[in-house]
Amino acid sequence: MKEVIAKLLAKELKLKEDEIIKLIEVPPQSEMGDYAFPCFSLAAILKKNPVEIAKELSSKIKAKELEKVQPVGPYVNFFINKKILAEQALAIKDDFGKGKNKEKILLEHTSVNPNASPHVGRARNSLIGDSIKRILEFLGHKVETHYYVNDVSKQIAMLALNFKQKDNFDDLLKKYIEISKKVKDNPELEQKVFQLLYKFEKGDKETIDIFKRIVDTAVKGQKEIFSSLGIEFDYFDYESRYIEEGKHILKELGETNKLFKDDNNRLVLNQKNTGLELKMKSPVLVLTRNDGTGLYILRDLAYTIEKCKKGKNILVLGEDQKLYFEQLKQALILLKKPYPRVVHYSFVLLKDIGKMSTRRGEVVLLEEFIEEAVKKAKEIAKEKKTKGDVKKIAYASIKYAMLRNENNKNITFDWQQALNFEGDSGPYLQYSYARASSIMKKAKSKKEKLKIESVDEKEFLLIKKLLNFPEVVNQAYKQLSPHIIANYSLELCQIFNDFYHSCPVLGNEKQAFRLALVDSFRKVLKNSLFLLGIEAIDEM
RNA sequence: GCUCCUGUAGCUCAGCCUGGACAGAGCACCAGCCUUCUAAGUUGGGGGUCGCAGGUUCAACUCCUGUCGGGAGCGCCA
DSSP states (O other): OHHHHHHHHHHHHOOOHHHHHHHOBOOSSGGGOSEEEEOHHHHHHHTSOHHHHHHHHHHHOOOTTEEEEEEETTEEEEEEOHHHHHHHHHTOOTTTTOOOOOOEEEEEOOOOOTTSOOBHHHHHHHHHHHHHHHHHHHTTOEEEEEEEEOTTSHHHHHHHTTOOTTOOHHHHHHHHHHHHHHHHHOHHHHHHHHHHHHHHHHTOHHHHHHHHHHHHHHHHHHHHHHHHTTOOOSEEEEGGGGHHHHHHHHHHHHTTTOEEEOTTSOEEEEOTTSSGGGTSSSOEEEOBOTTSOBOHHHHHHHHHHHHHHHSEEEEEEEGGGHHHHHHHHHHHHHTTOOOOEEEEEOOEEETTTEEOBTTTTBOOBHHHHHHHHHHHHHHHHHHHTOOSOHHHHHHHHHHHHHHSSOTTSOEEEOHHHHTOOSSSSHHHHHHHHHHHHHHHHHSOOOOOOOOOOOOOHHHHHHHHHHHTHHHHHHHHHHHTOTHHHHHHHHHHHHHHHHHHHHOOOTTSTTHHHHHHHHHHHHHHHHHHHHHHTOOOOSOO
16 A cells, blocks of 8 residues: 555655655554655755645545545645455455565574473573564474573583482472582582583493483473473474584684683683674683583584574574674684574563572472463453363463563563453453454354445554554564564454444444454454464453 | 663553654553443543753654663683
């Protein structure tokens, strides 16, 4: 529609269409029109009062697509023929907004340390990652999700000192906190930790077995939790598999003459003149310990290089890893290798406590949170005497609460607010869908002939919002930010509920038209929710 | 100390990338709406120096600089 207007304006103005498209905006209120063209920039060129220009333009432009063209101050406001848009909205199909890209994309997200049950803060990584996966696939990309398992870490080695054969997933957190405290106050114990890592890297069978048992226990538990939320991974990539390749990388880096041994006999990469000198005290990257064992980044380099060979890469990382990633990226650039696009998200802070820390045990576990949400959903369902699937409602609540914020903003986590099922919440979106479904169900599906006689204001608002969906998905893709979808979903539902209250569907003379509109709403909202990983439900 | 992110209503957040018409939601608070498609809904009301100060511009919540508050990071954790 924008294009049509731009064409008309281009005729009058001797400006290029794409320039005009950039200027066209949507008025703040729908009564002002559907699109507006501000004449400020023309005022300078034509040396005329913008108000005059708007008046002149308005009188000249006419087209069958336009119901009305009206000058308001320095703006030319366009009212689109409502029936044309209504027809478009009614023609919406299940695949509305889907794309046909075919690019192969590897998406790495979550990668929680395999040492304990994940806390709510970590879930943000998974939920953002999973939503990005859905957005990419919706646009047609071929996506592989990868979960990097850090099975060579110091954390695992510490846990190995405190792990018993019979320990299961639920014991890990407690055990980890215990040993973590001990190691902190005891340098000798820390030496033991490093010895274990050394043995592991040298291939000591006993050590490898203990590590494996811990990691398997943790990964299995974590996988189950994420799976319960509908988050699945295509590949679990084990860090330990990259130990050898990491040594090759070390060799390659050695040939760049940027590698040197420091006073403590560690191999260090000089990262001067990469821009990093502005961001850290000393722009170096330590690659090995003094006992020769490789550090995490060495294996990560090998891993990243391997992934990048297979396709375009996207990585979801916490904001605490910004500098780390920048160092990794510069090392890859030095090796003349491609590097991933990265999405950083900020932390989930606990109200009254602050940052969650597994080590300190100051956490709300994702499991607890899920349980609490389900409990709450059950209570409400009982109270309302409804049948909706309480689990789906609880998950929607969690996912929406974690995805509604912009990635790089801190979330303040508050039980009460996170579990609110009213207003700006996941259940509100599902409720709107359920209402629409209920109408569809009650309408006996007789196919009446559709004639659009007139379009009411509330109907038109819904129509415009529905047609906006593809643009919203593209925005979310461009920014790799699910919150754009979350916000759109909320606005869409608010508009639908407004329509719901002022436009009776069943038994109304416009039933056929409104029914078709409700059906389009269901299709769009279902897709929109799907992109957030939220299931649409027919009753609740 | 340096780098990055952030500061919008009592609270939680959109809007800023791509500057324009009175700054939008939700929660909480007050007053209404269920003989009509689900009240997990909806209507109305109060509540804002968009942290502060400069600058650019016809026009700044939006861009630039400075400053203050919050978060994150800055050599052998990942």
